[in-house]
Amino acid sequence: MSIPPPSGSQQPQDPFGPPPANRPQGAPGYGPYGPAAPLGRPYGTPVSVNALAVAALVLGVLCFLPAAGLVLGLIALWQIRRSGQSGRGLALAGAVLSAVGTVLWVVVLSTGAASEVWEAFKDGARGNEVLSLEKGDCFDAPGGLEGDTYDVDRVPCEGRHDGEVFAVVTLPGGAFPGNGKVTDLAGEKCYALQDQYAMDTWAMPADVDVYYLLPSRESWRFGDRAITCLFGDTQAGLKLTGSLRADPTTLDTDQVVYLSTANALDAALREEPVKTPETDLAAHRAWAGQVHDVLGEQIEALRGHSWPADARKPVADLVEDMEDAREEWRRASAAHDADTYFAHYDKAYGSVDGPATVTARKALGLAATPPASGEGERDTSEAQV
Incomplete structure (x- = not known):
């Protein structure tokens, strides 16, 4: 709705005065009441910069999320074309840099250069x-x-x-x-x-x-x-x-053969079921059978190795103890009740780390003092990089 001018209102005065005498009213550049206002923004009004153009340039320069920078640059160009805002150059630069960054990222990921960057990062971490x-x-x-x-x-x-x-x-x-x-x-x-x-x-x-x-x-x-x-x-x-290292780089062949058999048996013994034989006799019987089998393999390995003269008898005595233990594990694996199982279990464990083991270790130049009970069960701790 428009409000009509008051009755009898006079024609508004031309703030610019009358047109020049040599230029008739109505000539180009003049309205019916004087000079015509130019189309567009009045002279002296500041021109705003498109925000997306600035964002596109920043992402393009930093090469951070280059795909996003490219999209923002294209959107900024479309908005500038419609609104008349400034920033067209910023949007173009951001879009171009982001496009280049996108190509570089594709090359890095497709050629495995990322792993090289990580290695360089590690090598450059002085101190x-x-x-x-x-x-x-x-x-x-x-x-x-x-x-x-x-x-x-x-x-x-x-x-x-x-x-x-x-x-x-x-x-x-x-x-x-x-x-x-x-x-x-x-x-x-x-x-x-x-x-x-x-x-x-x-x-x-x-x-x-x-x-x-x-x-x-x-x-x-x-x-x-x-x-x-x-x-x-x-x-x-x-x-x-001092170093705790004791492997084939620091031990002789005889020591490695002996420790390999001993550690294989220890690994099998550590697999003992958590539940008691009274609760889960079947699991304990199966485990006893596995220990029996591992003992058989280790006995063959000890018998098949050529030992130094001063270690032959100690190792042979140890093998005899292992044979006795193996038989007890076999009987434990066939036990029909928990009491019978425990009877063979205790006899089998009696041969573990016994006198024959100490003598064999001494003959091979290895540690000859059995670890205290529970020392092999270590808790693990952590630290983060």
Whole structure:
């Protein structure tokens, strides 16, 4: 609705005065009441810059989310064309840079250059060697082995040190599985690998525990997939002295053969069912049968090896004890009730780490003091990169 002018209203005065005498009213550039206002924005009004154009340029320069920068640049050009805003050059530059960034990302992902970037990142991390620790390395951790560990210093294993790496496990790619899952995997993998590095379990100090360094969610984004398994002292402030390594790189062939058989038997014994024989006799019978079979394999390995003269009788005596134990495990696997099972179970265990084992170990130059009960059951601890 419009309001008509008051009756008798006079024609408005021309604020610019009458037209020049030599230019008739109505000529181009003049309205019926004077100069015509130009089409578009009045002179002197500031021109706004399209916000999407600015955003596109920023994303293009930083090469961050290049696909988004390209889309924003194209939208900005369309808006500028309709609204008359400024920023066309910014939008063009952002779109071009984002397009280039998108191509580069495709090339990186398709050629495996991402892994090279991660390796370069590790190599360039001066003063932080957590990501490049390898099997056999010894180190000091300024912050200790508990909690998050961001930096370590490699040191010779002969001296005092906080930790010694005994294995590095590489996890498969994909999405980060979560801290809980990574921790579970570390416990499973590291526990299984410790005896391959420190084969002589009797030589392991009682206060040594298994720790591990884990990839964090942040380092996972850069390609970190390494679980670093290591030994450390359980007493706060105490350090390890000397290397704990006892594998084919430090042992002779006779020692390796003997420890391989002993550790295989220990691994089988650790699989004992959690429930009692009274609760689940079938599971215990099956386990006893497995121990019987493992003993048979290890007896054959000991008999088939050519031992040094001073170790032949001690090893032969040990094999006889193993044969007796094997028979008891066989009988336990056939027991019809828990009491009968326990009777053979106790006799079978009586031959484990007995006098014949100590004598054989002494003859082979290995640790000859049995570990205290429970020392082999280590709790594992963790630290995150």
